[in-house]
Amino acid sequence: MATPEKTDITCQEVVELVTDYLEGALPINERLDFERHLVWCSWCRDYLDHMRTTIELTGRPDESEPPSPLKEQLLDAFRDWRRTRG
């Protein structure tokens, strides 16, 4: 890890800005400071990687099955619907 410059934002600040960064809500100057920090700080790159992986995992269905009466009702409704389509 290279030596940080005193003018850089800190890792603690990066952690608090990460959502604004990922959501495209950082003003250009802050975005540049953020990205400059990432260039030398592999730990914050790891943190960003954690965050991106978390978001990806959150978006994937966890495959917990719905309660079975609900599921049966939905399948019945589906079959009725299919019949009406002919």
Add this chain to the structure above:
Amino acid sequence: MQPVASSAQVADDTLVVAALRRGDESVFTELVNAYSSPLLRLAQDFVRTRSVAEEVVQETWLAVLNGIDRFEGRSSFKTWLYRILVNKAKTRGVREARIVPFSSLEPLGEEHVVPADRFRGPDDQWPGHWAEPPRSLDTIPEERLLSREARQRIAAALETLPDSQRIVVTLRDVAGWDSDEICETLDLTEVNQRVLLHRGRAKLRAALEQYVEES
């Protein structure tokens, strides 16, 4: 008929929509299995009882089937699905005079999303820099990182979030809504929406970190 959608393929909207249009029950079953639990969870935030929430989920799937011929793919299927659910749940919630939890939005004061003791103190040469950095994910095999267990750990952590954070994270990261739509639907400012998203995501990341530490 060849199987079109394993759960890994549920994301492929073109296949999913085509399969529903031709009445493919196995694909419908996959979708119901994948999404009904999270839809049910979200519906319960808007209506009073579990049974009404189940009705909302049923109405949602029926509306999906009845609207599938008109689905144009301008948003993803999932975004559309959640939009139908939230509209129906909100309508029911208003009728029931259930108050959507945003009136009790937690205060947006200073809060560290990562414990302060993981950073170097003010007397250190590099104050505010990591003392206990996160572990690199590069050494974790992808099949472990993106495993079913990992997804379940994140889903379990999502359950434990305060209502407002859970709803915002669900709409943004599960349903894939853009922030404008979330703000409008929940009557939130953009800043508050982002603060809720930030805090919610940070707790889910902590759950991922814990999972990774156990590897």
